[in-house]
Amino acid sequence: MEEKLFSIHHLVPRSRIPEEYIQRLNPINTRKKENNIHEAWHRVFLNLNPFEILVLFLTIIYPDIFISARIIVQWENIFSDSFILGEKRTVLPRESFSKKKYLLLRTIFGKKTSPLEIVEIIIRDWSPENYFYFVEIMDNKMNSVVHYSTQYKEKINKI
Ligand SMILES: [Zn+2]
DSSP states (O other): OOOOOOEEEEEEOOGOHHHHHHHHHHHEEEEEEEEHHHHHHHHHHOOHHHHHHHHHHIIIIITTTTEEEEEEEEEEEEEEEEEEBBBBSSSSSSGGSOOOHHHHHHHHHHHTHHHHHHHHHHHHHHSTTEEEEEEEEETTOOOEEEEHHHHHHHHHHHO
């Protein structure tokens, strides 16, 4: 049997974090990934952060699948941003997403995984815990993903 090799992935790329925070954030920002999946991930997503990757899915990778989306990210006082489907936002040029990259998505997420399931996997397995403050995304079959961070839930409970 072939032995699986693993390497350490930074969920938010190191290059996107101010130098002085990298060490402190390592425990919450790293995860072990299978080598072949890890390599495929960076070939497809370069050094985009998880927020930009979701926006890429919504705008470029599957432009016709999702009918509504709201994303708010707020992470460790380092990064905050939001996106609503329909607003103009260019993460990467469309032509940079080649056929080859669509094939690599199968390596990363599996062959039968739906776009909405991929969104769930990115939030669960490829983002730091509580990185996404709030996410609500609906596809054209009216299935949706709703995600709240611990901080969001605490705030709602206080009201
Ligand atoms: Zn990595």
